[in-house]
Amino acid sequence: MARDIDDLPKQPANYTALTPLWFLERAATVHPNRTAVVHGSQRYTWLHTYRRCRRLASALSRHSIGAGATVAIIAPNVPAMYESHFGVPMSGAVLNTVNIRLNPQTIAFLLGHSESAVVMVDQEFFKLAEDALKILSETKTSYNPLLIVIADPSCEASSLKYALGKGAVEYEEFLESGDPEFAWKPPEDEWQSIALGYTSGTTASPKGVVLSHRGAYLMSLSGAMIWGLNEAAVYLWTLPMFHCNGWCYTWSLAALCGTNICLRQVTAKAVYQAIANQGVTHFSAAPVVLNTIVNSPKEDAIHPLPRLVHVSTAGAAPPPSVLFAMAERGFRVTHTYGLSETYGPSTVNAWKPEWDSEPPIAQARLNARQGVRYIGLEGLDVVDPKTMNPVPPDGKTLGEIVMRGNLVMKGYLKNKKANEEAFAGGWFHSGDLGVKHPDNYIEIKDRSKDVIISGGENISSVEVENVLYGHPKVFEVSVVAREDERWGESPCAFVTLKEGVKKEDEERLAVEIIKFCKEKMPAYWVPKSVVFGPLPKTATGKIQKHVLRAKAKEMGPVKKSRL
């Protein structure tokens, strides 16, 4: 430390490791009887939740799980999933949330790589876990984690019975074995790890993103402040908690003594029902979910909404047309952007009052930009990745989006090379390409690897997609590079049509769509190929462009003669 005015060392009275675990203790003290977690007919108060989490920590401790250990959980948004966010780190262990839509091979890799000593698994996904463990046992003979099955009355009884038959401990029974007054301790050092999450399958081998207690604490507060998530908010869990720990809102909700509404399965109808019946004030979702909501059948929707509902979205660049349609339906959408490596969203399109007077579609376009840094992120820039020099704020010059500060992960687990690359030059490299506008707001143009290079020109697949989302028959679209004999690469659009659109004559529809594009974009941007069908997605609703790229490759190059 530099010279200071006096020597006043840290001591127990004035220094404690930052950790979101204190939020739960506080919620249970301040609002013991307020509803903390709702799942169907299950309701837990903050005092219940605190006692359940302490039981979990205590039971884990009795199995010698503590600092240095990892506990995996494979579950949708159910109470046990929420509780694991407190109970596991209260034992000192690290929580490894596993994406429930992964295949057994990938889960086997994750469990092996993270060396998870415990696997908590929802009854519906028990077989998936079992398959993964089988694969793993073939490579790693000594691996024998403690298996805990989470029962859910809304699932079929047979899967629970099956799991118990295989020797899994039932979650409630496991809690029973723990002490509800367990004297948990904050970490000795706030840099200690709290959570581990693997990047979703857009790349070949998943990387384990390690987060600290300090970062989780700061993100919980930053995320809440940026969004205006207020005291006693009622939050609907549309966003999977296994995705960056629900963007750290798991912990924010405890800080704000709010209420968590669980949701196993996300549909537009379920979202509207929860708004109508549970008093929901906030939810988060990837743009693809917003798209489902705005295209939901009229009988599922509620109009007008019983109250203003705040929505935060991230995970992909939301098309302006979707933002516009959400606003029309009474949702206030806060557009944020980030990665697993930044504890979830760490930039926000901070709304400006002067935009209120813009026409709605202009507003949606302004709001579609990725914006500015969160309060807790100290650095955000768009740079030339070679020189690390910032690009000019002209809204045109492409560069890499980089971040720096307390909302950046500790690093990837056991992956020195990836860490060196990710942190090169003192910044975290997002791998996303973007521009900086004259008002300092950044905007993503593409993932580095998603840029289409056609005749030497860069084409942003996102910009082509944004135009296509404006076509009245298009429900969802993803544009990737396809080999092109003449141009090297050219854009290939994969399109899902809206319900009710006649699909008989795909050839004619393709021509119609290409014509639409020609009117609205430079000629070299116009997709040379249009393919109809469902789009492959990750568990978090991200479209898997690498799958589409593989499809485009199978199709072979666009011939010179064509069109």
Add this chain to the structure above:
Amino acid sequence: MARDIDDLPKQPANYTALTPLWFLERAATVHPNRTAVVHGSQRYTWLHTYRRCRRLASALSRHSIGAGATVAIIAPNVPAMYESHFGVPMSGAVLNTVNIRLNPQTIAFLLGHSESAVVMVDQEFFKLAEDALKILSETKTSYNPLLIVIADPSCEASSLKYALGKGAVEYEEFLESGDPEFAWKPPEDEWQSIALGYTSGTTASPKGVVLSHRGAYLMSLSGAMIWGLNEAAVYLWTLPMFHCNGWCYTWSLAALCGTNICLRQVTAKAVYQAIANQGVTHFSAAPVVLNTIVNSPKEDAIHPLPRLVHVSTAGAAPPPSVLFAMAERGFRVTHTYGLSETYGPSTVNAWKPEWDSEPPIAQARLNARQGVRYIGLEGLDVVDPKTMNPVPPDGKTLGEIVMRGNLVMKGYLKNKKANEEAFAGGWFHSGDLGVKHPDNYIEIKDRSKDVIISGGENISSVEVENVLYGHPKVFEVSVVAREDERWGESPCAFVTLKEGVKKEDEERLAVEIIKFCKEKMPAYWVPKSVVFGPLPKTATGKIQKHVLRAKAKEMGPVKKSRL
């Protein structure tokens, strides 16, 4: 650090010292054109403010002011005062805010003790500073700080001319000498000191409370979240910024990109005017200011208020009757409690929806309690100061209020003994006596030294005062111990009457007040003496009980024969 899942050290990309200075950089980036500071006809945007603060930091650096140095400021709530909260620590130095109502002797002590290398002083207080420096020069020959005078067009020109004649540099000129693009640096270590503030004169020798960048950062966010201080809030500076750096709201306002409305002189009329003309949404004040507002002449008040106005109060226990009257007038009062040693308020009376159905006076009584810990304070309890065991939560057993965690000061400057006492047993000792209610809310009963011991029974002076505030003729009251021949001590009430109350017959009024008390409190609580007149106060509106105790002492003991 305990065993962790991987060795992932801190590095520039993922770890930065916590400091509120980043908030200003962010505000200037996100909302460069939003009004940051208003003072009369002066208006500065966030970009202006950022550039002015960088100029200040740069100009100080050019005078070799940096880490290890202290810069004192003696000023009311004017723009320079706000700017000093960023500009001074951006240079690396520590900001020492000086209470403008202190006498020259005390200010001499403060400047000498803090070794302030620069003294920034508002033109109105220049003579005060000059007198203090004169006293100081008699004891400390080598002391020769850089003198900066802050001009204010609303003050008489003569005082500025006088200051300039004495060789002081004018603040705007000083800024001009600095670089608006100055490349300030965050502290190397977040534990580094950011501010120094001396405890107000309720004790004989002021103690210098040292605060860290880390604590200031956490308090800025905690205070905002607890109060619901939102993005773009318009905050009126009724609370002096020299009091715990305006409870750290100085920095919160930058985090929220809000607007600061300066105020040199606090009157009920000025507060109402600012609400009417400046769009004020929030202000903070000691209960004594609230009392002035509720008792303001009708022609000064505005009813109904043009919008809900949020008020946070702290500094003394607010009488329920004052809270009730504020609510009646449309203010939403958040009652908080803390000390300079806890960065300002660090506990809050968190409002519960179930209280909404209580009768108003019961609500006010519930809200008069000091409540629960802030999000950023990890420990709050009421303990037996000898054993450090928590008292039972029975609302009766008296103990000392103690705090622990990141919202506790680094310590007192150059005062080892005071630090040992303050931090004994791993907790910060507030010196306040209170109880813990069954709902976990704490309530102050008295300062240790303010308790009246009558016939061996403890009497809380605060409780006697609360009853007296319910008397229709009482404007303000303070109760202290007076020597009593029969009971050892007995309560002595110092009373200020409301405007318009006839004061001719003080004897009869005293009898009336005592009768009122007899109906509403145990006999031994009833004041044996009632004295009328203005109450001595500190700059922050705290009643100086030690002055009243001295007065009571001058009066001699209550005779056995009396009453």
